[in-house]
Amino acid sequence: MTAPRAGAVAFRLERLTSEIRLAALDLGETEPALAAARLMDGLRDAGLPVPPLPAWAEAARELDRDAWQRVEVLTHLLRHGELGPLVARALARDPARAWSVVPAFATREARLLTVELLLKSPFRVEELARKWVHALGGTIEGERPDESRRRMERLDFGGVLKSLEEAGRDREERMRRLQEIEAKRLKEQQEAYARQSRE
Amino acid sequence: MKKPAAGPFSAGTVKAAWERALSFWGLAIQKDAPRLDPGAEGLAFIDLSSRELTVNTKRLAELKAEGSLPAVFAHELGHHVRYPHSLSTQARLELLEKEILPFRSYSLLNLFTDYLINTELAREKDFLAQMAAVYRGTPAPAEAMEQDPAFWFYLTCFEEAWGLEPRTLTREAGEALERRFPGARAEAQLLAEEVPNLAPNLFTQFLYFASVVSRYQVVDPEKDGPGDGKSLNPGHGDYSKPSAGDYADALERTAAESEAIRKAIEKGWLKPERIGDTEASRQQRAAGLPGVLAGEPRKLAEAMAIRYRRLAERHLVPPPRERRAGDPLVPSTLSEWDPSDSPREIDWTASILALGPDLAAAAPLRRDLLPDDGGEAVVERPVRLELYLDVSGSMPDPKAALNPMTLGAQVLATSAIRGGGQVRALIYSTNNVRHWAWTRNEMEVSRFLMTYIGGGTDFPFDVLSASVRECGPRQPIRCVLTDSDFSYNLKARESHGASAREAASKGTFVALLNGSRGEEAWVKEIGATGIVTVPVATMAEFPAAAAALGEKLFGTKAAPSPRTGGRRKP
Incomplete structure (x- = not known):
């Protein structure tokens, strides 16, 4: 359910990011049992099948606190606002797997996107929105699929962090070099000053 | 039409x-x-x-x-x-930058303030497009990256913040940047994401910005240091520089700056050894001023003179106040009127009320009058102070760092002037420079005290002798601020001792002596000439010692009036 297909559901990016931000803001303490119940209600309301209990227990085993919070955000998108029917329609393209998309997305693609990060950064909200649309096999209104993919890749926080590690190494090296130069200059200045005093 | x-x-x-x-x-x-x-x-x-x-x-x-x-x-x-909004904030940012990037040949500040402004402008699509057009007008061949990588990184930040396609603004130079600085785009994205989160503390935002962008300063291998490349930013230098007063204000950190530094160290943007928030680092900040005002010596001297004047204020004591008797206007008690008293002193109303009309006519009462509260008057004791300040090589240049001995001289001069006196001053090392016309202008004196010579120490006894002759019966109070070198100068020639003895015998001659506890042989040798010695154990104690001396010399011992609650420092 990732590559957009003909007739894919199109999402308005601005609307989606705004709903995600609201969901993140509304989020209180997450209680896993309640979060699961709310997701199941959402699936039922959308006319989608709910998983058998053992299957859900197996999928939920991987969910940590941050992932449960993401499940809550995604459930909010499914149950509230004008986006709910669109999400439901996208999930309905493969009804049997619909329920599993949520925990899988929360533990894999969106792994690094904590709610705290979403509240701090519009970039991370957009990243979650784009990745969620991609996971649903949907498209972004007004963008070509390749354009959307490029933008999603550019926003990938994991990729950013990896590049930052590289930048960090390069920075250390440059700073070390600059410190050497600074120390050398300081030494030269002190020597010149001492010479001047002697004269 | x-x-x-x-x-x-x-x-x-x-x-x-x-x-x-x-x-x-x-x-x-x-x-x-x-x-x-x-x-x-x-x-x-x-x-x-x-x-x-x-x-x-x-x-x-x-x-x-x-x-x-x-x-x-x-x-x-x-x-x-918005940014920087005031020249005083700009001066603070400049000094902060000099502390964290001491040898950067051009400033990141313009990029920083431009970045914050453009980020706000980008809320409007037309402004975003217009600013993008300005930046796209700057030629961007790959070689341009070498000249100013920080500028191209700054544009990369906009590409990320504004959601533009990569290299829309940076073009070939952007490609070269990403090749030369791995992870540049990721850093730009992170910067675009993080800077708004650090508002509203502008200093925190700046420290973060500088910590990221400093990686992109040019290192010129030929000069073996940061390059002197001119900024490519079309908006570079687009607002005015602070005044000397703004810089003087900025030498003292605000709470917002201290908080920004604390956070920067906690987050790892700054290494604690690079900057601290201790007394030492405050001096380091003053030491950064000559770098900030390189090429503007007059402004530097003026800024530091203002700084010394403000510091001197903390040590000053208000001149003594004396009660002034007022006219007898306040009615008080009644007493019997005597025919020898003035009839005008009779209070007829009170007399009739107290004694009745008949008796009042025979033995009227008089109303005693007390003097009105005349308030207080500042007593001016017109003294003249002749200052000799040692600025030899062992003392720091007062413009480069806070020199407590210069501050001590400033305290004495200001105390004398505020006490209604006049001042003239001389600074000396191997040579000397004089401001020898008597003045009551504090600014004139403080500007003069910013002069620095450096070199050896030769007290100008010839000038002292000439001054003693010139002043005749009206000798000024003479103060020399120096250290043990003064005793060597005194012993160097017979005539030096004679000159000192003559000055001490004809007027008050005081020596504030650094590095002394008062018991050393060299201090006693100085005292033997009649010079009043004031031991000052360390340089840092000079301002307080000068204040105490000022209090004695200029008669400021009197307690401030409880009525006016006069300011009095311990």
Whole structure:
């Protein structure tokens, strides 16, 4: 359910990011049992099948606190606002797997996107929105699929962090070099000053 | 009727652009219309003191961004209303930058304030497009990256913040940047994401910005240090520089700056050894001023003179006040009137009320009058103070760092002037420089005290002798601020001792001696000439010692009036 297909559901990016931000803001303490119940209600309301209990227990085993919070955000998108029917329609393209998309997305693609990060950064909200649309096999209104993919890749926080590690190494090296130069200059200045005093 | 001339800089276009810029910032401020000057330096400039704005239309046309006039106006107004908003904030930012990037040949501050302004402008799509046009007007061959990588990184930040396609603004130079600086785009994205989260503390935002962008300073292998490359930023140098007073204010950190430094160290943007928030680092900040004002020696001296005057204020004691008797106007008790008293002193009303009309006529009462409270008057004791300040090589240049001995001289001079006295001063090392006309102008004296010579120590006994002769019966109080070198000078020639003895016998001659506890042989040798010695154990104690001396010399021992609650320092 990732590559957009003909007739894919199109999402308005601005609307989606705004709903995600609201969901993140509304989020209180997450209680896993309640979060699961709310997701199941959402699936039922959308006319989608709910998983058998053992299957859900197996999928939920991987969910940590941050992932449960993401499940809550995604459930909010499914149950509230004008986006709910669109999400439901996208999930309905493969009804049997619909329920599993949520925990899988929360533990894999969106792994690094904590709610705290979403509240701090519009970039991370957009990243979650784009990745969620991609996971649903949907498209972004007004963008070509390749354009959307490029933008999603550019926003990938994991990729950013990896590049930052590289930048960090390069920075250390440059700073070390600059410190050497600074120390050398300081030494030269002190020597010149001492010479001047002697004269 | 003649149709008004159309075009990118016609009166109508400029007026509309100006109104658009004002409305963006929600400005109800009444400002003069901007000046268009094709011969102006740079692209645009706003004077933050007069708030006068100038745009170079020729440069804007060269950048092929004639349509960007509203955004350029709005950008310049942004310096006035937001970043840095005031020249005092700008001075603080400059000093902070000098502390963390001591050898950067050009400043990151303009990029920083431009970045914050443009981020706000980008809320409006037309402004975003107009600013993008200005930046796209800057040629961007790959070689341009070498000249100013920080600028190309800054544009990369906009590409990320504004959601533009990579290299829309940076083009070939951007490609070269990403090759030369791995992870540059990721850093740009992180910066664009993080800077708004650090508001509203501008200093925190700046420390973070500088910690990231400092990686992109040019290291010139030939010079074996940071390059002196000119900034490519078209907005570089687009607002005025702070005044000497702004710099003097900025030498003391605000709570916001201290908080920013604490956070920067906690987050790892700054290494604690690079900057601290201790006494030592405050001195380090003062030491950064000559770097910030390189090439502006007069402004540097003025800024430091203001700084010394302000510090001296803390040690000053108000001149003594004396009660002044007022006229006897306040009615008090009644007593019997005596025929020898003035009839005007009879209080007839009180007499009749107290004794009845018959007895009152025979033995009236008089109303005693007490003097009115005349308040207090400042007693001026016109003294003259002749200062001799040792600025030999062992003392720091007062402009480069806080010199407590210079501050001590400043305290003495100000105490004397505030006490109604006059001052003249001489600074000496191997040679000497004099401000020998008596003055009551504090600023004149403090500016003079910023002079520095360095070198050996030779007290000018010839000048001292000439002064003693010149002053005749009206000898000034003489003070020398020095150390043990003075005793060597004294012993160097027979005539030196004689000169000192003569000055000490004809008037008050005091020596404040650094590095002394009062019991050393060299101090006693100085004292033997009649000079009053004041031991000062360490340099740092000079201002307090000078204040105590000032109190004695200029008669400021009297307690301040409890009525006026006069300021009195311990």
